[in-house]
Amino acid sequence: MRPTPSTVGRPTALRGTGLGEPADSADPEPTLRRDAARNRDKILAAARAAFDEEGVDIGVEVIAQRAGVGVGTLYRRFPTKELLIEAVVAEVLEAVLSAATAALDHESPADGFTEYLRAVGWLQFEHAGCLTRLWNDSPGDVRDRIEVAGRSLLARAQAAGAVRDDLVYEDVVVLFWSLRGVIESTAMVSPGAWLRHLDLLVMSLAPNGDPLSHPPLTAQQVREAKAAVAQREAMRTGRPPGP
Amino acid sequence: MRPTPSTVGRPTALRGTGLGEPADSADPEPTLRRDAARNRDKILAAARAAFDEEGVDIGVEVIAQRAGVGVGTLYRRFPTKELLIEAVVAEVLEAVLSAATAALDHESPADGFTEYLRAVGWLQFEHAGCLTRLWNDSPGDVRDRIEVAGRSLLARAQAAGAVRDDLVYEDVVVLFWSLRGVIESTAMVSPGAWLRHLDLLVMSLAPNGDPLSHPPLTAQQVREAKAAVAQREAMRTGRPPGP
């Protein structure tokens, strides 16, 4: 139903994020029975599709139906809707990470940086349904590595003189939040709208602009902001029935 | 609880939006009893405060409590939570309109335009809780006048050479959506964050930037986007219990 964007071929390294984690180490999971594993995948796929299309507010019953299983089965694998959402988000984050890694390989630091921004934009667009969760869920390994890569991308672009020096990584995070706002409003209607907006944003990052009137967020503030939104969001979904 | 922004005095003409509509024409309301009118105001004020602080997901029971009335009373005045939200949003829109009007009076078209952007930012910040509704609810008189004023503000800024010519009013709407994304994430944590982001955005609007790779939204697309978000939002709140 959602129109697919037409112009400006999307950056590479966005497809092919094989996420069939076989629980390599420590294995708290004693390997699932074949059919159970198959069902787990079906559920995850159905959830991803459902979230992308309808948002995380869609009922678990619907997801189970789309996956062709009963809710009981879904709950055996994901004891909570919240955990299911996190599993889907984890997949997207994995994709973000590989986009960041790919961008670091770019020969031009400037292009690598903007390519990364665009790649994240695409991922946000394609997973508009769980957008709010993307940058907010509990921190983890992948998120940390994304941050490291992001800082490095920014630093390289600044060193190359392509980005104004008074920007910090937290500004990039804010930029993603800003894109989110546009995408949430326009995803259904015009797949390209956010690209235009990103063009503007990228221009504003160039050096020799006017000084900024306000200081950037601190890393701590970003953490707090994420936590606050995460809490607010989690309260909306997955109502805790009892203590 | 929310910290109040410190620097950069907020534009004038944001306070003093007297909204005590006495139902001047057609009067479908046969004038409320004195106490009823008082309660209506208390409810509206409580709702505004509650929405601002906690978001529109807050329960009607809480609002009634804060207003010092029973839910029955609340429902007598606002037959639906949805209508209550709309009433609060209408107040904010009224404020947006007077900000636009004030900006039109500015002697410098360039400053008037950016002042308007900043004023809207402030209002979005102060009413972060019902932000999603601001630009999405059903169109109406006030919205139309806001749009007219906005178009005129943009046109004047462009005529004065302060804003690039390939921008259209729809880009301004997108800019507000973008600000919304930032504010929703940072309002609780850093009241100034969106101001920094807006600084960047404003810079990107200056002429002589690179050409944009994507066309702007059409007015029709903006309408559709608003409708889509409004529907999604309305489905979240005010569940229709029966037909």
Next chain:
DNA sequence: GTCGAAGTGGAACTAGTATTCCGTTTGTGG
């Protein structure tokens, strides 16, 4: 093949919320 643990479906349970109902209270025109 057999057997038991793991898996399955979906009805039933639970909690949270918007909304309604109704007996009681209160402002106000005559």
Next chain:
DNA sequence: CCACAAACGGAATACTAGTTCCACTTCGAC
């Protein structure tokens, strides 16, 4: 002051959506 329509409060209702339970299947090791 009286009467009564309007307004009030809040318990009761209705409905949604997440989660649990359990009788029944099915995989896969021996």
